[in-house]
Amino acid sequence: MGNKIVVVGINHAGTSAIRTLLSQSKDHELVAFDRNDNISFLGCGIALSVSGVVETVKDLFYSDCNELESLGAEVHMSTEVVKIDIDKKEVTARELTTGIERVVGYDKLIYAAGSWPIDFNVENKDLENIYVCKLFQHAVTLIEKANEPEIESVAVVGAGYIGIELAEAYHLKGKKVTLIDLQDRVVPAYFDTEFTDRLQSDIKKAGVELVLGARLTGYVGDEDGNVKQIVTDRGSFDADLVIQCVGFRPNTELLPTAEKLKNGSIKVDSTMQTSIPDVYAIGDSAAMIHAVTGTHRHVALATNAVKGGVVVASQINGVDAVRLENVSGTNAICVFDNKLASTGLSETAAKDAGLNVVSSYYLDNDRPEFMNATEEVGVKLVFERDSLRLVGAQIGSYGETSHTECIFYLSLAIQKKMTLTELAMTDVYFLPHFNKPFNFIISAILQALGLNYMKKA
Numbered sequence: 001m002g003n004k005i006v007v008v009g010i011n012h013a014g015t016s017a018i019r020t021l022l023s024q025s026k027d028h029e030l031v032a033f034d035r036n037d038n039i040s041f042l043g044c045g046i047a048l049s050v051s052g053v054v055e056t057v058k059d060l061f062y063s064d065c066n067e068l069e070s071l072g073a074e075v076h077m078s079t080e081v082v083k084i085d086i087d088k089k090e091v092t093a094r095e096l097t098t099g100i101e102r103v104v105g106y107d108k109l110i111y112a113a114g115s116w117p118i119d120f121n122v123e124n125k126d127l128e129n130i131y132v133c134k135l136f137q138h139a140v141t142l143i144e145k146a147n148e149p150e151i152e153s154v155a156v157v158g159a160g161y162i163g164i165e166l167a168e169a170y171h172l173k174g175k176k177v178t179l180i181d182l183q184d185r186v187v188p189a190y191f192d193t194e195f196t197d198r199l200q201s202d203i204k205k206a207g208v209e210l211v212l213g214a215r216l217t218g219y220v221g222d223e224d225g226n227v228k229q230i231v232t233d234r235g236s237f238d239a240d241l242v243i244q245c246v247g248f249r250p251n252t253e254l255l256p257t258a259e260k261l262k263n264g265s266i267k268v269d270s271t272m273q274t275s276i277p278d279v280y281a282i283g284d285s286a287a288m289i290h291a292v293t294g295t296h297r298h299v300a301l302a303t304n305a306v307k308g309g310v311v312v313a314s315q316i317n318g319v320d321a322v323r324l325e326n327v328s329g330t331n332a333i334c335v336f337d338n339k340l341a342s343t344g345l346s347e348t349a350a351k352d353a354g355l356n357v358v359s360s361y362y363l364d365n366d367r368p369e370f371m372n373a374t375e376e377v378g379v380k381l382v383f384e385r386d387s388l389r390l391v392g393a394q395i396g397s398y399g400e401t402s403h404t405e406c407i408f409y410l411s412l413a414i415q416k417k418m419t420l421t422e423l424a425m426t427d428v429y430f431l432p433h434f435n436k437p438f439n440f441i442i443s444a445i446l447q448a449l450g451l452n453y454m455k456k457a
């Protein structure tokens with residue numbers, strides 16, 4: 001006999017949970033709600049659609065209600081869950097078009113309500129042409145704006161990966177782009193200066209105005225109510241279009257008694273169970289155990305969202321071996337000819353977390369110099385001074401080839417708490433077409449261990 005399961009939120013986390021649950025077992029009665037009118041939209045393709053690399057933004061969906069219904073789910077779109085009663089084990093959901101409310105009971109609740117972009121409460125924030133970037137609906141607008149000749153200048157607030165991708169996309173569309181961030185570096189959460197200095201230099205070389213260490217204070221509009229300038233404490237900049245990309249806040253108000261981190265994300269264990277019985281949280285709403293610190297961290301990535309869905313479904317279906325013991329926050333970005341990937345904590349983040357770490361940065365040609373083409377690759381390893389446990393890795397690949405996927409095994413090493421001495425003996429291949437006898441990752445490890453004869457002087 002199956003469970004009565006309610007799923008709140010049907011984007012990446014919710015879709016993954018429903019697909020897995022109903023693929024593994026048809027016994028459940030599953031009711032799912034989403035306040036949006038579409039599911040499974042890949043936001044990672046928004047910037048690619050703005051620049052025109054992705055020609056059809058509708059190709060960024062990988063599932064729909066019909067698929068979930070054909071698996072046996074009862075799906076209610078444009079329906080917002082407005083209340084969760086954890087004592088009665090009931091949710092109240094309101095159809096947004098009619099206002100009709102329904103109450104549905106559950107044995108197990110999967111909370112996958114995700115996150116929403118952080119907004120600024122600054123002067124003139126309600127002017128036209130100021131947007132955030134998350135949904136399909138945002139994508140449609142941002143693509144339209146990219147093709148409007150009247151939009152000559154674009155300001156992007158927030159130089160995280162979404163902000164930089166959008167800055168590049170509008171730059172490729174011929175707009176005058178200003179990229180603004182409060183921090184003094186781009187992507188500071190993921191990469192150290194060895195990578196961000198080079199990226200910043202390439203952003204500026206391309207002609208994008210990069211304004212770092214600047215606080216947004218407001219906007220100036222024209223007589224029609226359209227934004228015309230963005231104002232910061234480091235000056236004002238032309239902006240016919242503004243996109244605010246300064247991070248995401250978890251949508252977790254519906255579960256006020258769940259144990260949470262300061263930013264509101266809900267703490268879960270390796271089975272995605274929250275502190276409330278029979279309530280699971282997955283995706284951007286959840287904070288999972290971080291492999292490096294062993295404490296909860298909010299790592300809002302689609303990769304964790306879909307894995308969380310597989311885990312919660314497997315757990316409900318009694319497949320206990322499927323767990324997510326920890327996450328290492330593996331991520332990548334491909335912008336302005338910089339192919340970057342990182343995992344674990346950057347050196348800055350590790351020190352901020354109170355770890356006693358040292359690091360080693362290794363830059364070399366990827367292939368032997370006797371080959372007719374070589375490309376630069378940089379590897380940074382962050383490790384504990386005493387134990388030599390790897391706690392972070394960053395890779396920069398500067399050429400046609402991408403070496404960023406090597407980050408996968410370093411991510412596994414971090415998840416499995418491996419040391420540099422163990423990693424140095426990893427059985428990696430050598431082939432001149434791809435790498436050197438001492439592969440750049442192994443060389444980086446050996447350099448970190450004090451052996452530094454691999455590279456040509």
Ligand SMILES: Cc1cc2nc3c(=O)[nH]c(=O)nc-3n(C[C@H](O)[C@H](O)[C@H](O)COP(=O)(O)OP(=O)(O)OC[C@H]3O[C@@H](n4cnc5c(N)ncnc54)[C@H](O)[C@@H]3O)c2cc1C
Nearest residue numbers: 009011012013034035043044081113114115283284301302
């Ligand atoms: C522009 C952009 C680019 C990105 N690129 C990458 C990338 O390259 N790689 C990567 O790993 N991650 C990327 N991400 C992050 C990734 O998209 C998120 O981690 C992922 O969307 C999280 O999925 P989720 O299902 O947990 O949450 P969400 O995507 O936030 O979905 C939550 C769903 O819940 C619904 N909901 C919320 N509240 C309610 C309610 N009360 N009632 C009913 N429904 C509700 C929402 O409508 C929504 O459909 C990107 C994000 C953006 C915005």
